[in-house]
Amino acid sequence: MTNKKLAAKRLIIFLLLSFGMxxxxxxxxxxxxxxxxxxxxxxxxxxxxxxxxxxxxxxxxIITKEGFENSFLRMKIxxxxxxxxxxxxxxxxxxVIISVVVCMTILPKGSLGNMFSNIDAAYFFxxxxxxxxxxxxxxxxxxxxxxxxxxxMTPKLEILFDSEKKRLSQIIVFIIGGTIWGLxxxxxxxxGHNFGKDYPGYPWLGIGLMCISCICFGxxxxxxxxxxxxxxxxxxxxxSINNITNSLSSTLLGNIKMSDEIAESLNxxxxxxxxxxxxxxxxxxxxxxxxxxxxxxxxxxxxxx
Amino acid sequence: xFGLLYKEVIVHKKQLIMISPVIIFFxxxxxxxSITTPDLNEWELILVLTLCSIMTILTLAMLEMGxxxxxxxxxxxxxxxxxxxxxxxxxxxxxxFNAALSCSVVSLLTIVYQAAGAINGTDATIGIIIxxxxxxxxxxxxxxxxxxxxxxxxxxxxxxxxxxxxxxxFAFIVYGLFGDLSVFGSLKDFLEWMVDFLTKSNNYILxxxxxxxxxxxYISYRISCILYLKGGEHYDK
Numbered sequence: 001m002t003n004k005k006l007a008a009k010r011l012i013i014f015l016l017l018s019f020g021m022x023x024x025x026x027x028x029x030x031x032x033x034x035x036x037x038x039x040x041x042x043x044x045x046x047x048x049x050x051x052x053x054x055x056x057x058x059x060x061x062i063i064t065k066e067g068f069e070n071s072f073l074r075m076k077i078x079x080x081x082x083x084x085x086x087x088x089x090x091x092x093x094x095x096v097i098i099s100v101v102v103c104m105t106i107l108p109k110g111s112l113g114n115m116f117s118n119i120d121a122a123y124f125f126x127x128x129x130x131x132x133x134x135x136x137x138x139x140x141x142x143x144x145x146x147x148x149x150x151x152x153m154t155p156k157l158e159i160l161f162d163s164e165k166k167r168l169s170q171i172i173v174f175i176i177g178g179t180i181w182g183l184x185x186x187x188x189x190x191x192g193h194n195f196g197k198d199y200p201g202y203p204w205l206g207i208g209l210m211c212i213s214c215i216c217f218g219x220x221x222x223x224x225x226x227x228x229x230x231x232x233x234x235x236x237x238x239x240s241i242n243n244i245t246n247s248l249s250s251t252l253l254g255n256i257k258m259s260d261e262i263a264e265s266l267n268x269x270x271x272x273x274x275x276x277x278x279x280x281x282x283x284x285x286x287x288x289x290x291x292x293x294x295x296x297x298x299x300x301x302x303x304x305x
Numbered sequence: 306x307f308g309l310l311y312k313e314v315i316v317h318k319k320q321l322i323m324i325s326p327v328i329i330f331f332x333x334x335x336x337x338x339s340i341t342t343p344d345l346n347e348w349e350l351i352l353v354l355t356l357c358s359i360m361t362i363l364t365l366a367m368l369e370m371g372x373x374x375x376x377x378x379x380x381x382x383x384x385x386x387x388x389x390x391x392x393x394x395x396x397x398x399x400x401x402f403n404a405a406l407s408c409s410v411v412s413l414l415t416i417v418y419q420a421a422g423a424i425n426g427t428d429a430t431i432g433i434i435i436x437x438x439x440x441x442x443x444x445x446x447x448x449x450x451x452x453x454x455x456x457x458x459x460x461x462x463x464x465x466x467x468x469x470x471x472x473x474x475f476a477f478i479v480y481g482l483f484g485d486l487s488v489f490g491s492l493k494d495f496l497e498w499m500v501d502f503l504t505k506s507n508n509y510i511l512x513x514x515x516x517x518x519x520x521x522x523y524i525s526y527r528i529s530c531i532l533y534l535k536g537g538e539h540y541d542k
Contacts, residue, residue: 040423047416075307077397078390126512133515137440140412 007159010064014152018056019184022049026187037192046188050141053148053184060152072151072231080228086287087224087237088132094241094283095248098276102253106271111256118255127251131244135236142239143231149181149218150225150234174222178215185210194277199270209277216281217241220288227295245280309398316375317402320368328410331360332417339425347427348496354418354432362439365410369403369447370466374459377540382533392533396455400526403447411440434503438511441518448518448525456532458539 029045036042061068077084103112157173189195189210190203199205221234253266266272314321335357338345345353376382376395385391415433422429450469454462503511 040419040426040428043419044416044423047419073307075310075401077306078393122509123507126509129516130512133519134437136519137408137437137515138412140409 004160004162007156010060010066011153011156011160013063014056014060014148014156015180017059018053018148021056022052022184023187025049025052030187030191035191037188042191046193047141049188051144053146053152054144055148057148057152070155072147072155072225072229074230075232076229080230080233083224083228083233083291084236086291087233088135088240088244090237090283090287091240091244092128092248094280095245096252097283098245098249098279099252101275101279102249102266102272103256105275106266106269107256107258107262111258115252115256118257119252124251127248128244131240131247135240135243138243139232139235139239142235142237142242146221146225146231146235146238149177150221151231153177153180154218154222154225174215174219177222178218179211181218182207182211182214185214195273196268196270198268209274213277213281216285216288220284220291223288223291223295227291241280241284246276249276306394306398306401309394310402313372313398313402317368317372320371324364324368327364328361331357331364332414334360335417336421336424339421343425345425345427347431348493350421350425350427350429351431351435351496351500352492354421354429355435358414358432358436358439361410361414362407362443365407366443366446369406369443370450370463371459372399372403373451373454373462377458377536379537379540382537382540386534393530396526396529396533400447400451400522400529404444404522407440407443411436431500431503435499438503438514441514444518444522448522451525452528452532455529455536458536461539 025045025048029039029041033039033041057071060066061071099115100112103115154173154177157177158169161169161172161176163169185193186203186207189206194210195202195206197203221237224233224237225231227233258266335354338353339350342349385395388394414436418429418432418436422432450462450466453465456462457465502508505511
């Protein structure tokens with residue numbers, strides 16, 4: 001069997017397992033509870049679902065007798081600390097940028113000044129340190145996804161779409177990988193995750209937007225994985241995206257004195273969520289491209305030496 | 306480093322297999338009352354989850370306390386010291402193993418607690434907050450005791466730990482005899498006081514605890530790296 005055929009076979013098994021196990025969980029949830037996030041079971045389902053890609057990776061390696069070589073578990077901390085740091089700090093910047101953009105686009109004039117002048121520095125610092133602390137403790141969930149998507153799916157896609165035009169094949173891998181990852185999120189998007197339910201074209205538009213966001217996040221997380229040679233910085237970065245960005249933008253926007261009407265429309269409106277995802281995607285896409293360029297330059301220098 | 310971590314898993318395989326059923330038992334134990342007693346109120350659920358958290362953390366502590374004993378051999382120490390970044394990696398693997406084990410078990414428990422709350426129809430958030438506080442305490446204890454164990458070997462290190470724990474228990478007893486016990490009026494009062502404290506908004510102690518714990522954990526690792534060679538005097542050949 002050729003390398004590509006073998007990679008395709010393994011990838012199909014991985015995707016079947018990953019999608020099968022996650023969708024089975026959500027199928028049970030949706031049958032019993034419905035297409036909603038308003039249930040205590042929702043947290044159980046999403047947290048368990050995050051572990052399924054890692055489980056699928058392990059099961060696929062066992063089923064196909066592939067072994068655990070090239071599993072991106074290597075953990076060389078020295079020299080890679082910057083990638084852990086980027087993973088932790090970038091969502092903070094992203095959260096601040098989201099708040100600024102929301103102030104400048106949706107909220108009334110003067111909101112930006114209002115937001116920054118009302119910041120309680122001690123509280124803001126405490127919130128950030130708290131979010132950092134719990135993010136590190138909860139890395140298991142980020143690892144659950146990253147070990148599957150970045151640790152198994154992306155390398156297999158790279159083999160599958162390998163060609164002489166390296167850049168083009170890499171772009172194809174990002175687009176296909178991001179789309180698969182976005183589709184994996186489809187049930188929770190249909191439940192109202194990230195975009196709510198009150199928008200035109202629900203849920204298909206949300207799923208489409210999620211796929212686009214996942215392509216951008218995928219580029220960033222793949223860049224971290226490739227630069228460090230391990231999925232661990234990506235796992236930490238994934239958890240900080242989930243934990244820090246939105247919590248921080250909500251905290252910052254909470255400083256603005258606004259009428260109940262505006263606050264309600266901000267919380268439930270689609271425009272805020274759209275800005276949130278757009279800014280996040282743009283920031284992480286830029287960061288991913290930058291990391292890849294820097295890494296490529298570093299490798300070039302190493303080669304010439 | 307990954308190799309050393311893998312070694313930790315292999316060396317402690319038996320202990321890991323032994324504690325797994327205990328942890329599964331306590332995990333199951335926190336779900337059972339929600340299933341068997343449908344009218345379990347929120348306070349009773351918090352009490353069950355708190356007991357389950359304490360037992361799980363104690364079980365983990367039993368494994369984590371013995372993590373250094375396996376490597377207390379002079380030959381191994383000399384070998385590790387001769388490899389590049391060997392001491393750093395050796396100590397880091399122990400710290401990472403401990404932290405990863407605690408955080409993974411706590412992360413999985415949060416799913417089970419949410420399920421317990423969902424079955425019971427009550428909010429399990431307080432149970433999860435208490436569990437997280439126990440995790441920070443666990444990591445803080447490891448951060449405090451590990452440099453002693455590294456410096457004096459497990460036997461003397463454990464003795465020092467016993468002394469510290471004895472002092473803490475003594476302080477607890479003294480507080481029990483002479484301190485303000487009004488908050489412990491009844492179990493429910495105590496739980497109410499605790500929940501009130503844990504859910505108070507702008508609680509800087511709670512907000513800073515995770516970061517402070519991780520910083521102390523890292524400082525403890527750096528101190529342990531410095532003390533590693535000194536501990537060899539207490540090791541077997």
